[in-house]
Amino acid sequence: MKFLTTTALALVASASFAAACEVTLRSSDTHPDGYPTVEGVKAMAEEVRERTEGRVCIEVFPSAQLGEERDTIEQTQFGVIDMVRASFGTFNDIVPVTQTFSLPYLFRDVNHMHAVMDGPIGEEIGAAFEERDLVVLAFYDGGARSFYNSQRPINGIEDLAGMKIRVIQNDVFVDMMDALGATATPMPYGEVYSAIQTGVIDGAENNFPSYDSSGHAEVAKYYTLDEHLMVPELVAMSKTTWDGLSPEDQEIIREAARNSSTTQRQLWADAEAASRANVEAAGAEIVEGIDKQPFIDAMAPVYEKYATSPESQDLVERIRATE
Incomplete structure (x- = not known):
């Protein structure tokens, strides 16, 4: 008797899944x-399937099964993939306005970010x-990065x-550290x-789940909740796919997606709380409630360099004015 490989089993399961639906939408995510x-996205898929009585199905492919973020974004633009979940940062060259959201201390806190994105x-x-x-x-919520x-x-x-702080290879991050008086040290994670x-x-610098899962709390026990960067994530559909759906199905999918953002944000908050508990139990010291204003004021040269157009400057002001 021959046994099916994991890949073959996945293909069989996928075919069975699609056979039960009139419309099957493929959604990509690089996360596990x-x-x-x-x-x-799974919560969104469940609501869509229930409300269409199994007629419209969303099949989620995690762990970069359909490719890395950049590749899957392009495939979604061309309609090869129907949906993609990706970070704003990956869209910087595709949708230039997203670059503004990589500026440090743009959001006061996570509730402010949600209010901006939902408005x-x-x-x-x-x-x-x-x-x-x-x-x-x-x-969606991608978490807040803080220093440790x-x-x-x-x-x-x-x-x-005088501190040497590792950052990703990004000019904004390097200039941010210079403005804060530290030395930016780009290196692989x-x-x-x-x-x-x-x-x-x-x-x-990173969010709580990464600080925890990487083991960095073992060697860097001081974690300060300055939340200098909150880059939103999103779920997007190919316009080609979208235009092929009925207005009724479009409305169901939009409502299910908005509901899923509430689910995702709560799951992220739960993950952060669990990771914080883990690192505190391991001896990490969490510093919170700091006065962020001096950090924000220090970013003036960074904003002057990267928020150069009247449009981006206006966007920054309107984001800051959002309650």
Whole structure:
């Protein structure tokens, strides 16, 4: 007797899934099964299937099965894939307005980010995506990045002075660290643990789940909730696919997507809380309630360099004015 491989079983399951539906939409995510974004789209899929009585189905492919974010975005634009979940950061070259959302300390807190994305500004962003053959269905939470280090608690901007902090290879991040008085040290993520352990760098920056799962809390026990970067994530559909749906199905999918954002955000909050509990139990010291204003004020040269057009400057002001 021959046994089917895992891939073959997946193909058989996929074929069976599609056979039960009149319309099957394929959705891509680079995160693994069980991750909040994956589970958010699954919640959306479940609501769509229930409300259409099994007529419209969304099949979620996690773990980059259909390709990495950049590739799957392009495939979605061309209608090869029906849906994609991706970070705003990946769209910077495709939808230029998304670049503004990579500016440090743009959002006051996570509730502010949600208010911005769920309001008129979010609708404007969605319109910009349609010009690139993508229909935005929902905005998800990608978490907040904060500083952690092995040397001392960061209670104020002066505590960052002279520190060597790992950042991703991005000019905005490098300039952010310069403005804060620290030294930006770009390096691959996989090298961060040993680099902190051996003193090559003093720390890094990331969200709680990454700080926990990477083991960085073992070598950098001071974590400061400054939340300098919150980059939204989104779920978008190919405009080609969207235009092929009936108005009734479009409305069902839009409503299910918006409902899924609530589910995804709660799952992300739960993941953050669990990771925070883990690192605190392991001895990490969490610094919160700091005065962010000096950090924000220090970003003036960064905004002058990267928010150069009247449109981006206006967007920044309207985001900051959002309650």
